[in-house]
Amino acid sequence: ADAAPSAHVTILATGGTIAGSGATSTTTVGYTAATVGVERLIQAVPELAKVAQVKGEQVFQIASENMSNAHWLTLAKRVNVLLAQPDVDGIVITHGTDTLEETAYFLDLVVKSKKPVVLVGAMRPGTALSADGPINLYNAVLLAASQEAVGKGVLVAMNDQIHGARDVTKTNTSTPDSFKTPELGMLGYFQGNKPYFYHVSTRKHTLDTEFDISKLDALPQVDIVYGYANVSPVALNAVVAAGAKGIIHAGVGDGSLASKVLPSLTAARKQGVLIVRSARVGQGIVARNGEANDDELDFVVSDTLNPQKARILLMLALTKTSDSKEIQRMFYTY
Numbered sequence: 001a002d003a004a005p006s007a008h009v010t011i012l013a014t015g016g017t018i019a020g021s022g023a024t025s026t027t028t029v030g031y032t033a034a035t036v037g038v039e040r041l042i043q044a045v046p047e048l049a050k051v052a053q054v055k056g057e058q059v060f061q062i063a064s065e066n067m068s069n070a071h072w073l074t075l076a077k078r079v080n081v082l083l084a085q086p087d088v089d090g091i092v093i094t095h096g097t098d099t100l101e102e103t104a105y106f107l108d109l110v111v112k113s114k115k116p117v118v119l120v121g122a123m124r125p126g127t128a129l130s131a132d133g134p135i136n137l138y139n140a141v142l143l144a145a146s147q148e149a150v151g152k153g154v155l156v157a158m159n160d161q162i163h164g165a166r167d168v169t170k171t172n173t174s175t176p177d178s179f180k181t182p183e184l185g186m187l188g189y190f191q192g193n194k195p196y197f198y199h200v201s202t203r204k205h206t207l208d209t210e211f212d213i214s215k216l217d218a219l220p221q222v223d224i225v226y227g228y229a230n231v232s233p234v235a236l237n238a239v240v241a242a243g244a245k246g247i248i249h250a251g252v253g254d255g256s257l258a259s260k261v262l263p264s265l266t267a268a269r270k271q272g273v274l275i276v277r278s279a280r281v282g283q284g285i286v287a288r289n290g291e292a293n294d295d296e297l298d299f300v301v302s303d304t305l306n307p308q309k310a311r312i313l314l315m316l317a318l319t320k321t322s323d324s325k326e327i328q329r330m331f332y333t334y
């Protein structure tokens with residue numbers, strides 16, 4: 001018999017379609033997410049035992065549209081405790097795909113370890129024909145058990161591809177190839193039971209960040225307001241009235257600010273609310289002093305972060321400082 005694999009990987013299960021089940025084998029929408037427990041996920045892929053000694057923990061059992069700041073703090077603290085143990089070599093987190101990229105980026109900024117952390121989900125429930133969960137989970141464990149993944153930051157394993165937390169995004173509502181890193185590029189592939197890396201991000205992550213959530217039990221309120229034709233400041237004003245400490249403006253184009261919205265943004269900034277100019281487009285740079293005079297307005301630009309990831313960085317930034325120049329530096333660092 002083969003010797004047992006030496007790497008120890010803990011699977012933290014949080015719910016999603018990877019733990020979902022549908023009425024029939026052709027049910028690929030309208031199924032129920034977050035029903036199958038972590039032990040059954042592990043039992044469904046006996047091949048995992050060939051690549052790592054696997055342990056499971058059910059951290060949550062939710063659809064990821066319900067992921068909250070509180071869930072993130074609980075999850076990140078658990079990840080840091082586990083990775084500090086000598087008998088844990090890597091972590092896999094099973095997750096709903098809707099906010100998987102957000103959880104991945106949050107962890108990328110707060111995990112204090114070089115050991116691999118890999119997020120994985122599925123686009124089809126386990127009951128479906130050609131369910132993608134089992135192979136995705138197998139690849140994720142393979143990656144978390146690998147030396148290649150050490151020091152690469154938080155990774156996402158989907159559809160035989162390896163993506164980096166900062167730049168990956170869900171691009172399709174339902175197809176198995178939904179996760180992509182358009183333009184900036186995925187990091188690598190799985191093939192023949194091995195991960196292969198080709199790219200690394202130039203941005204800092206994990207051990208090289210300045211963020212420490214170990215003593216936090218809440219994160220500052222940061223909300224996103226969307227730009228569109230015929231926009232009014234109603235949504236923005238509501239968010240400010242609700243007490244937001246920061247706002248991500250998901251502007252049209254390269255982060256343009258409509259003249260009907262600008263006065264409310266300026267007023268919010270004067271009240272101390274941090275304003276980040278981001279773009280709903282999803283790719284490309286929002287340039288400082290490009291589409292608006294950010295120096296004069298005292299706004300921050302998101303660089304290439306999409307709005308939902310800019311929200312995460314701004315929340316963490318606000319746990320350290322309210323200085324807009326410092327926060328701008330962080331947006332060019334992470």
Ligand SMILES: NC(=O)CC[C@H](N)C(=O)O
Pocket residue numbers: 015016017018033062063064065095096097098099121122123124
């Ligand atoms: N494919 C999925 O995982 C989507 C299921 C659910 N909406 C979630 O994100 O948890």
